[in-house]
Every structure is written in C-alpha cells, then in structure tokens.
Amino acid sequence: MSDTKVLLDYGSGGKASQRLISDLFKANFSNPVLNKLDDAAFLDIAGPLAMSTDTFTVDPIFFPGGDIGSLAVHGTVNDVAMLGARPLYLSCAYIIEEGLDFEVLERIVKSMARAAENAGVSIVTGDTKVVPKGMADKIFINTTGVGTMLAENHPSGESARPGDVVLVSGTMGDHGLTILAQREGLPLTTHVESDSTNLNHLTEALITEVGDIHVLRDPTRGGLATTLNEIAEASNVGITLEEERIPVHPGVKSGCDILGLDPLYLANEGKFLCILPEAKAEKALEVLRASEEGREACLVGRVSEDHAGKVVLQTPLGGKRLLNMLEGEQLPRIC
Amino acid sequence: MSDTKVLLDYGSGGKASQRLISDLFKANFSNPVLNKLDDAAFLDIAGPLAMSTDTFTVDPIFFPGGDIGSLAVHGTVNDVAMLGARPLYLSCAYIIEEGLDFEVLERIVKSMARAAENAGVSIVTGDTKVVPKGMADKIFINTTGVGTMLAENHPSGESARPGDVVLVSGTMGDHGLTILAQREGLPLTTHVESDSTNLNHLTEALITEVGDIHVLRDPTRGGLATTLNEIAEASNVGITLEEERIPVHPGVKSGCDILGLDPLYLANEGKFLCILPEAKAEKALEVLRASEEGREACLVGRVSEDHAGKVVLQTPLGGKRLLNMLEGEQLPRIC
Numbered sequence: 001m002s003d004t005k006v007l008l009d010y011g012s013g014g015k016a017s018q019r020l021i022s023d024l025f026k027a028n029f030s031n032p033v034l035n036k037l038d039d040a041a042f043l044d045i046a047g048p049l050a051m052s053t054d055t056f057t058v059d060p061i062f063f064p065g066g067d068i069g070s071l072a073v074h075g076t077v078n079d080v081a082m083l084g085a086r087p088l089y090l091s092c093a094y095i096i097e098e099g100l101d102f103e104v105l106e107r108i109v110k111s112m113a114r115a116a117e118n119a120g121v122s123i124v125t126g127d128t129k130v131v132p133k134g135m136a137d138k139i140f141i142n143t144t145g146v147g148t149m150l151a152e153n154h155p156s157g158e159s160a161r162p163g164d165v166v167l168v169s170g171t172m173g174d175h176g177l178t179i180l181a182q183r184e185g186l187p188l189t190t191h192v193e194s195d196s197t198n199l200n201h202l203t204e205a206l207i208t209e210v211g212d213i214h215v216l217r218d219p220t221r222g223g224l225a226t227t228l229n230e231i232a233e234a235s236n237v238g239i240t241l242e243e244e245r246i247p248v249h250p251g252v253k254s255g256c257d258i259l260g261l262d263p264l265y266l267a268n269e270g271k272f273l274c275i276l277p278e279a280k281a282e283k284a285l286e287v288l289r290a291s292e293e294g295r296e297a298c299l300v301g302r303v304s305e306d307h308a309g310k311v312v313l314q315t316p317l318g319g320k321r322l323l324n325m326l327e328g329e330q331l332p333r334i335c
Numbered sequence: 336m337s338d339t340k341v342l343l344d345y346g347s348g349g350k351a352s353q354r355l356i357s358d359l360f361k362a363n364f365s366n367p368v369l370n371k372l373d374d375a376a377f378l379d380i381a382g383p384l385a386m387s388t389d390t391f392t393v394d395p396i397f398f399p400g401g402d403i404g405s406l407a408v409h410g411t412v413n414d415v416a417m418l419g420a421r422p423l424y425l426s427c428a429y430i431i432e433e434g435l436d437f438e439v440l441e442r443i444v445k446s447m448a449r450a451a452e453n454a455g456v457s458i459v460t461g462d463t464k465v466v467p468k469g470m471a472d473k474i475f476i477n478t479t480g481v482g483t484m485l486a487e488n489h490p491s492g493e494s495a496r497p498g499d500v501v502l503v504s505g506t507m508g509d510h511g512l513t514i515l516a517q518r519e520g521l522p523l524t525t526h527v528e529s530d531s532t533n534l535n536h537l538t539e540a541l542i543t544e545v546g547d548i549h550v551l552r553d554p555t556r557g558g559l560a561t562t563l564n565e566i567a568e569a570s571n572v573g574i575t576l577e578e579e580r581i582p583v584h585p586g587v588k589s590g591c592d593i594l595g596l597d598p599l600y601l602a603n604e605g606k607f608l609c610i611l612p613e614a615k616a617e618k619a620l621e622v623l624r625a626s627e628e629g630r631e632a633c634l635v636g637r638v639s640e641d642h643a644g645k646v647v648l649q650t651p652l653g654g655k656r657l658l659n660m661l662e663g664e665q666l667p668r669i670c
Contacts, residue, residue: 008667009662011556011667012556012557012661012667013555013556013557013561013602013661014556014557014561014660014661014662015660015661015662016662017556017557018565018660036491036492036493037492037565037569038417038418038491038492039387039413039414039415039417039418039552039553040385040386040387040414040415040417040418040420040480040482041385041386041387041418042383042384042385042418042484042489043382043383043384043385043386043481044382044383045382045383045384046381046382047378047379047380047381047382047384048377048378048379048380049377049378049380049382049384049481050375050376050377050378051375051376051378051424051426051459051460051481052374052375052376052426052460053426053427053428053460053461053462053477053479054428054462055428055429055430055462055464055477057430057464057466057470057471078374079374079375080374080375082373082374082375083373083374083375083376083377085375089386091386091387091388091479092388093388093389093390093477093479094390095390095392095430095475124386125386125387125388126388127388127389127390127477129390129392129475129668130667131392131472131667131668132667132668134469135392135471135472135668136392136470136471136472136475137466137470137471140430140464140471140475142388142390142428142462142477142479144388144426144428144477144479145375146378146384146386146481149377154377156371156373157371157372157373158371217374218374220348221346221347221348221349221352222347222348222349222352226348226349230353230372234372267348325349325350325353326347326348326349326350327344327349327350327351332343332346332347332465332466332467333464333466333467333470
C-alpha cells in the first residue's frame with residue numbers, strides 16, 4: 001500500500017477501500033469465491049451445516065505462539081470443528097483504529113492466510129471498518145465459519161453419559177498464561193507460549209477413525225473447569241477430574257503459582273476435550289497421540305450419575321473439592 | 336440483569352457471561368438452534384448458500400429510523416438477499432465497552448430481535464466480548480448471515496449487459512444524511528430519517544415473480560455512484576444515469592445543498608438497485624411499487640457498450656459528467 005498508516009478512507013467503501021481489498025485481502029486470501037467481491041459469497045456446499053462466530057480483541061496483538069490473525073482463524077475453525085463438522089469457509093470482518101501501521105495489518109493478514117491454508121478453509125467474504133483514533137484499540141477481528149457435518153449424530157454439550165470418560169488433547173492454560181505474562185511484562189523463568197492452533201484435522205480423525213464421540217469442546221475463556229461445568233449442567237451428569245492426571249506445562253504451573261492463578265480456569269486456544277464411552281478411550285488416545293497437536297493427550301476424568309450438574313476435583317492426597325464455574329473475569333481481552 | 340452497567344465479567348465466559356446469555360440473548364432471540372448453546376450452531380439447511388458479514392460501528396447508536404441493532408440485522412440480511420438468496424440464519428457478535436448501560440444493550444437486543452423476526456431469520460449463534468473502558472466506543476456489532484439460493488443463476492455485479500436498465504427501489508441518501516445530521520447536530524428544516532429496513536422479501540418477490548435479474552446491490556457506503564462504478568467495472572459495461580429520474584427526499588436534498596454533499600454518494604440501508612433486461616422493467620416496477628419498501632421505485636438509467644467501466648450522469652439540461660467512485664471518506668462510522 002502506498003500509505004504507511006490505515007486512514008479513515010480505507011473504510012469508506014470508495015476507491016481507497018477497493019485498493020485495500022485488491023492489494024491486501026485478495027492478494028493474500030485469493031480464491032474464486034472471494035474474488036467475485038459481491039455483497040455475499042456463493043458457497044457450493046451441501047447441508048446440514050455447523051456455523052460459529054467469534055470476535056477477537058486480544059491484547060497484545062502479537063504474542064509468543066501467535067497473533068490476533070492466526071488466533072481469529074484457529075478460534076472459529078475450532079468452534080466449527082467441535083460440533084463434529086469439517087470447517088470450509090470463513091468470513092472475516094475487521095475493525096481497525098485509524099492510524100494502525102499498514103505493516104502491522106499486513107503481518108496479521110498474512111498470518112490469517114497461513115492459518116486458513118493450514119486448516120483447509122477459504123476466507124470467502126469480508127468487511128473492513130476504520131474508526132477514528134481512540135474509538136477502538138488497534139484492531140479487532142470477527143470471523144464466522146461454516147462447515148459440513150461429518151457424522152449424523154453430532155457431538156453436543158448435552159450428550160455426556162454416565163460411564164463416559166473425559167480426555168484432553170494436551171496441556172492446560174498455555175494461552176491464558178502467555179497473554180497475561182506478555183501484557184503485564186512478567187519475568188517468567190521458563191518459556192511459555194500460546195497453544196493457538198487448528199484442531200479440525202484432529203477432531204475429524206477422532207470422528208472418522210474412532211466414532212461415538214459424545215462431546216467435543218475447546219476450553220477457551222473460563223478454561224477446562226468452566227467448560228466442564230457447562231457440560232455437566234447441559235447433560236445433567238456429574239464429572240470427576242483427577243488433578244494429577246491433568247497435564248500442565250511446567251512453565252505455566254510455576255507462572256500460575258507465582259500469580260495465584262489456577263490453570264484449570266485459564267484459556268486454551270489449541271486444545272480440546274473429548275467425552276466418549278470408556279471402551280473407546282484407548283483407541284481415541286492412540287489417534288490423538290499420533291498427531292503433533294495431540295501428543296500429550298490424557299484421560300483426566302469420568303462421567304457419573306452422582307453429583308449431577310457438578311464438577312469434582314480429586315486431589316492427589318485423596319481429597320475432593322467442588323470445581324465451580326468461573327465467577328467473574330480472570331483476565332480480559334484474552335482472545 | 337441485576338447490574339445496571341455491563342462489567343468486564345460479562346465477557347469472561349464464566350457465570351456472569353452465562354447470565355447475560357440466558358437472561359438477555361436467549362430470552363430475546365430464543366429458537367431451538369440457539370438454545371443448545373454449543374460452540375457452533377447446527378443448521379438443517381440445504382446448499383448452495385450465500386454468506387455475508389458486516390460489522391456495525393455506527394455513531395450515534397440510536398438515530399431517527401433505527402439503531403445499531405436493527406441496522407446490524409438489516410445490513411446483513413440485505414447483503415445475503417442481494418446474491419439472490421433467502422436469508423435464514425444470522426450469527427451475532429458484540430464488542431461492548433465496559434460500563435455500557437444494560438438498559439441500552441437491552442434496547443439494542445430487542446430491536447435486533449424485532450428486525451430478525453421481520454426478516455424471517457433466526458439468530459443462531461453469538462459471541463460477546465467486553466473490553467475495558469476507552470478501548471471501544473459503546474458497542475460494535477458483527478452479524479454474519481447465511482441463506483439458500485432462490486435461483487440457479489444468481490445475480491452478480493459481473494452480470495450487467497448492454498440493453499439492461501437500472502432500477503432503484505426508492506430515494507437515495509436518507510441513511511447517510513440522517514446519521515450526519517444527528518451526529519453533528521445540524522438543524523434541518525425538514526424531518527429526515529434513516530431508510531434502514533429489510534429488503535429480502537422484496538428481492539425474493541422480484542426473483543420469483545419477474546426473474547432474469549442480472550444484478551442486485553444495496554448501495555450502502557459510497558452510495559449509488561460508487562456501487563454503480565463497481566458494477567460497470569466488474570461487468571465491463573457503461574452505465575448512464577438520468578439525474579432527474581433519481582428520487583431524492585426533499586429533506587435530504589436541502590440538507591445536501593447546505594452541506595455540499597451529493598446524495599448519490601451517501602449511504603442507503605433500505606434501498607437496492609436492480610439491473611435487468613429492459614423488457615422486464617415494467618413488470619419489475621409493478622412488483623416493487625406494490626410494497627411499502629419499493630413504492631418510490633424508478634427506472635434511473637441504462638447499460639451500454641459505450642464508455643465501458645464508467646458511469647455517466649446525464650443532467651436535466653442535456654449535459655453529461657463522469658460520476659467517479661468515491662475517493663476518500665465522506666463520512667466515517669455511517670454503518
């Protein structure tokens with residue numbers, strides 16, 4: 001772009017908007033659907049579908065392990081995947097604060113393009129609004145995704161059953177602690193980075209190679225504890241977690257100890273939990289561990305009829321405590 | 336809600352978020368798809384589809400003729416409709432500035448619910464982010480819509496042909512002038528209000544009762560002049576408009592005269608243009624004028640092989656001038 005900063009003109013719908021679309025968005029996201037630039041995108045897709053939306057306001061916009069652009073793709077791709085669907089198309093809508101460096105926008109757009117390619121999704125339609133300086137903080141991105149269902153009985157938070165087991169695909173809390181450490185300039189002795197990544201290939205492998213998946217969820221805001229509480233309530237079952245089985249990266253653990261945080265309430269952006277019949281657990285762990293994203297997958301808990309609607313944590317010393325849903329805000333602008 | 340202001344907690348993903356979702360969003364948008372509250376919505380829909388996204392940052396958030404909530408529904412419903420589709424489902428994602436009055440949020444949500452009902456669409460999935468005070472201005476809303484195609488050959492900006500005529504569904508510039516007058520506190524002698532409304536029932540009537548619609552577009556940011564320039568370029572045709580045939584509300588005209596604005600570059604949010612073979616024009620005008628939204632519909636121009644890629648305005652005195660695409664920003668935060 002000839003300007004070095006994003007000016008209000010670039011959100012006008014006029015010539016400057018056209019240049020932004022052709023020089024930056026079409027150049028990086030190019031695909032036959034997007035390139036038509038009609039008011040809406042024509043999707044040659046068969047139903048039924050999964051649809052999900054998320055807006056990303058993460059601060060800082062660049063962090064170890066990712067940036068707001070890759071996160072905006074991963075987050076929505078993963079939400080579509082969690083319904084048991086194959087994500088295919090994304091829309092992408094920017095709110096940009098006047099004066100943002102074009103170089104920053106370009107890095108973000110290129111990062112989105114890479115993440116979309118990795119997920120196998122196309123960015124097919126978009127929108128850009130530029131607001132006057134001080135009316136937004138740098139950049140916010142909304143992505144909305146659609147995908148086709150992979151199985152007739154799709155996983156749902158309502159479908160956990162007594163006798164099921166709870167698997168997690170890897171360590172908990174990496175994204176949340178990384179963002180907090182970056183933003184507050186915390187000196188951590190061990191390197192931590194966000195786990196932000198696409199999970200759709202892994203969930204598809206589970207659905208097609210293992211099957212009978214009752215629940216898939218990515219524990220983002222509110223963390224594993226909050227997500228499991230939602231499931232316990234929606235399915236009207238009890239869930240018991242074994243604390244020592246829950247994988248936590250040593251750097252995240254020590255960071256949490258210093259800050260008085262619980263990794264079970266911290267956001268993840270590249271992990272999911274899977275609830276399925278115990279008989280399927282071994283095969284599921286095998287499939288998960290065969291991939292880079294799932295190599296630290298573990299069985300961490302069980303579903304029961306007891307204490308329906310509640311999540312109980314069993315400590316290594318044999319104690320039990322109720323794991324409540326997150327009450328307030330542990331950390332704003334985490335995603 | 337028990338709080339009177341939206342606090343950061345309401346975007347946490349924890350208990351406060353849950354209350355917001357159940358007490359406000361589910362209460363107003365209730366439908367079986369949304370109510371499941373999974374990470375994604377399950378849509379029992381057949382393809383192919385149209386998909387469109389828009390983020391709304393309009394300032395002020397309440398204005399004569401509408402508000403940011405109704406606008407957020409109309410805008411996306413209309414974009415999906417313009418591809419020749421029947422809009423069915425919307426996602427809705429909020430960015431809320433900490434401290435927004437709940438009463439304001441509730442008015443906006445109720446307005447969205449009414450607009451969605453009028454359009455015949457369901458809001459099926461959503462997201463809420465609350466950012467610290469000063470990091471956004473009150474509220475921004477993204478909506479993304481999907482709908483099923485009504486005809487095999489869908490209208491597109493690439494499909495205008497020499498011999499076609501250009502119809503507009505009503506007066507030009509109402510939304511843009513209203514927002515500007517409100518924001519700047521301009522004393523207008525004549526009442527003006529935004530034309531913001533759903534156009535999907537009207538476009539569906541055109542497609543099913545008239546057919547052979549080459550282009551449908553709603554001239555939002557950049558106005559009629561910019562939208563026609565996009566079409567002239569994409570279709571590689573010339574477009575000639577007759578100035579005296581273009582309907583402009585007297586209040587908009589006098590406001591534009593005072594401010595030195597051109598209504599052909601002002602945004603509309605409840606009007607569309609339709610390009611179709613001349614032989615179909617009479618029937619199309621009849622269908623348009625039979626409805627409240629289209630009662631002032633007119634034939635305003637013609638498509639030719641001459642001056643391909645350009646839009647020419649023929650003045651009442653027989654003069655001609657080139658109508659360029661909007662260069663910069665006439666007005667930020669208009670939608």
